[in-house]
Amino acid sequence: MPSEQIMMRSLASLSRVDQTRIRTGQLDDEDWARISGTMGILLEKRNIYIDDSSGLTPTEVRSRARRIAREHGGIGLIMIDYLQLMRVRRSPTTVPLRLPKSPAR
Structure with missing residues (x-):
């Protein structure tokens, strides 16, 4: 599985946002907040x-x-x-x- 797909699945799972909605860009404000928070944690740790x-x-x-x-x-x-x-x-x-x-x- 390509690393991009692994990261997409991980982001969807950790942020609890449907992967299809991330892929298609059909996100509401709550989804964006969850994704932003998750990305902040992942970037802060930088250990993956x-x-x-x-x-x-x-x-x-x-x-x-x-x-x-x-x-x-x-x-x-x-x-x-x-x-x-x-x-x-x-x-x-x-x-x-x-x-x-x-x-x-």
Whole structure:
């Protein structure tokens, strides 16, 4: 998912404004107030980093996370969308990674 779409969804969720209304620009004064307040909080903290690169290996994710932690003083959470699409290098000494096709219930 592109970083712009992730931010749009996050903004809609945090501000409690319908995503379609944000996308189409059909916002009333209350919606604008909620969005402005949410944007103020997000800009003040400046602690969200989105990497929408595809096909990364676990080693590449770790490397990028370490760089961000070093540059910005730590990481509180890492989220990976579509973990099943992550590339895993195969070698004779590793066990193949098997992931479920759908989330366990």
